[in-house]
Each structure stands twice: as structure tokens, then as C-alpha cells.
Amino acid sequence: GHLGPGSHQKVLMKSGLILLIVGHLNFITGALVHGTVLRFVVTPRDTVSLQYVIANTASVITALLTVSCGITALMLSRYLTPATLKWALLSLSTCSVLCCLSCLLGLLVAIGLTLGNQGRALLAPCAIPNTALAPVSRECPFDPTRVYSSTLSLWAVSLLLESMEIVFSIRCLLLTLQLLHL
Numbered sequence: 479g480h481l482g483p484g485s486h487q488k489v490l491m492k493s494g495l496i497l498l499i500v501g502h503l504n505f506i507t508g509a510l511v512h513g514t515v516l517r518f519v520v521t522p523r524d525t526v527s528l529q530y531v532i533a534n535t536a537s538v539i540t541a542l543l544t545v546s547c548g549i550t551a552l553m554l555s556r557y558l559t560p561a562t563l564k565w566a567l568l569s570l571s572t573c574s575v576l577c578c579l580s581c582l583l584g585l586l587v588a589i590g591l592t593l594g595n596q597g598r599a600l601l602a603p604c605a606i607p608n609t610a611l612a613p614v615s616r617e618c619p620f621d622p623t624r625v626y627s628s629t630l631s632l633w634a635v636s637l638l639l640e641s642m643e644i645v646f647s648i649r650c651l652l653l654t655l656q657l658l659h660l
Contacts, residue, residue, distance in 0.1 A: 486555075486558065486653060486656070486657065487555045487556075487558065488555075489649065489653060490551050490552070490554055490555035490650070490653055491551075491552060491555040493548075493551050493646045493649045493650050493653070494547075494548045494549070494550075494551030494552035494554075494555060494650070495548065495552065496548070496642070496646050497544050497545070497547050497548030497551060497574075497643065497646050497647065497650070498545055498548035498549065498552070499548075500544065500639050500642045500643050500646070501541045501542070501543075501544030501545035501547075501548055501643065502541070502545060503635075503639055504537060504538075504540070504541040504544065504636060504639040504640065504643065505538055505541035505542065505545070507537075507632055507635050507636045507639065508534055508535075508537045508538035508541060508636065509538065510632055511534050511629060511632045511633065511636070512531075512534055512535075512538070514625075514628070514629075515600060515625055515628075515629050516530055516531055516534055519599055519600055524599055526591050526595065526598070526599035527599045529584075529587060529588060529591065530588050530591075530599065530600075532584065533581065533584030533585055533587065533588045534588075536577070536580065536581050536584055537581040537584070537585065537636055537640065539577070540574070540577040540578055540581045540640070540643070541643075543570065543573060543574050543577055544574050544578070544643045544647065546570060547567065547570040547571050547573075547574045547647060547650060550563060550566050550567045550570055551567055551571075551650050554567050554654075554657075558657065561658075564654055564657050564658050565658075567650055567654045568651065568654045568655070568658065571647045571648070571650040571651040571654065572651060574643065574647040575644055575647045575648055575651060578640050578643045578644045578647065579644065581640050582637065582640045582641070582644070585633055585636055585637050585640065586637070588633060589630060589633050589634075589637075592626070592629070592630060592633075593630075596626075597625070597626040597629075600625055600626060600629055601625065601626070
């Protein structure tokens with residue numbers, strides 16, 4: 479059915495707020511992964527660590543895109559008339575959906591690679607044969623036993639957030655299409 483302007487505003491406002499929150503959370507998650515792990519493991523020669531950084535950077539950028547999508551949705555929920563806002567939200571939500579999808583794939587690949595090589599790239603800075611017994615040493619910038627599980631769990635959180643971003647960006651997209659009568 480066709481929604482009235484009042485319900486459009488409510489849905490836009492809710493979606494906008496959720497996108498804002500989820501975008502910020504995802505940004506923080508990405509920053510945490512980068513700050514605690516990835517900045518130690520990047521070696522341009524290692525394709526795995528390069529993939530990690532690309533996937534992670536992409537999700538941080540996507541998070542910013544999601545936040546701007548949320549802000550635009552909130553603005554549009556206040557002022558339903560401006561066509562420029564509608565077109566802005568249409569393009570932002572479209573980009574957001576596409577970027578989130580590619581980030582989801584990137585993160586899935588990163589998780590797959592990590593599980594596949596038992597975190598070899600993550601533990602590369604710690605040149606210790608047996609990582610299970612390794613204490614935190616001067617060579618190792620982090621606790622090798624924790625880095626594997628914490629990176630994977632942060633990525634899992636990121637995956638969940640990306641999925642939410644996709645759902646609500648699509649909601650904004652569909653709403654905007656209705657508002658533009660396309």
C-alpha cells in the first residue's frame with residue numbers, strides 16, 4: 479500500500495537513526511581491528527595481510543558512507559519536500575548497499591583466509607614457531623593467543639553490522655523511490 483507522509487517520516491527517522499548508530503559502531507570496530515592488530519601485520523609482500531587491510535579500510539569507509547546516509551535520511555524525515563535531499567538519499571543509500579555488500583564479501587574472505595591459515599598472517603610479526611606457548615615478548619606487539627580470537631570476533635561483529643547497514647540502506651532506498659514516485 480501507499481504510505482502517508484507521516485509514516486514515511488517515522489520510517490525514515492528510525493532508519494536514519496539506526497544507520498547513524500550502526501555506522502558509528504562499525505567505524506569503531508574497524509578502527510579497533512586496525513589499531514590493535516592490522517597496523518602491526520601489514521607487509522606489502524604478503525597478499526593476505528594486504529587483503530585484510532583493504533577489507534578493513536573498505537568497511538571503515540563504508541561506515542562513514544552509512545553515517546552520511548543516516549544523516550540524509552534524518553534530514554529528509556524532517557523536510558520531505560526537497561528533491562535534492564531525495565536524490566542525495568537515493569544515491570547515498572544505493573552506494574551504501576553496494577559498498578556494504580562488497581565489504582561483506584571482503585570480510586568473509588578475510589575470515590576465511592584467517593581460519594584457513596590459522597591466523598598465520600595475523601601472527602606474522604611474532605616470529606615464534608609455537609604461538610600457543612609464546613608469552614608476550616619484545617618482538618611481539620600483542621598477545622598472540624588473543625589476537626586470533628579477538629580479530630575474528632571483531633570481524634564477526636562487523637559482519638553483523640554490515641548486514642544491518644544493508645537492510646536499513648535498502649529500506650531508505652525503497653522509501654526514497656516511493657517519495658520520488660519512480
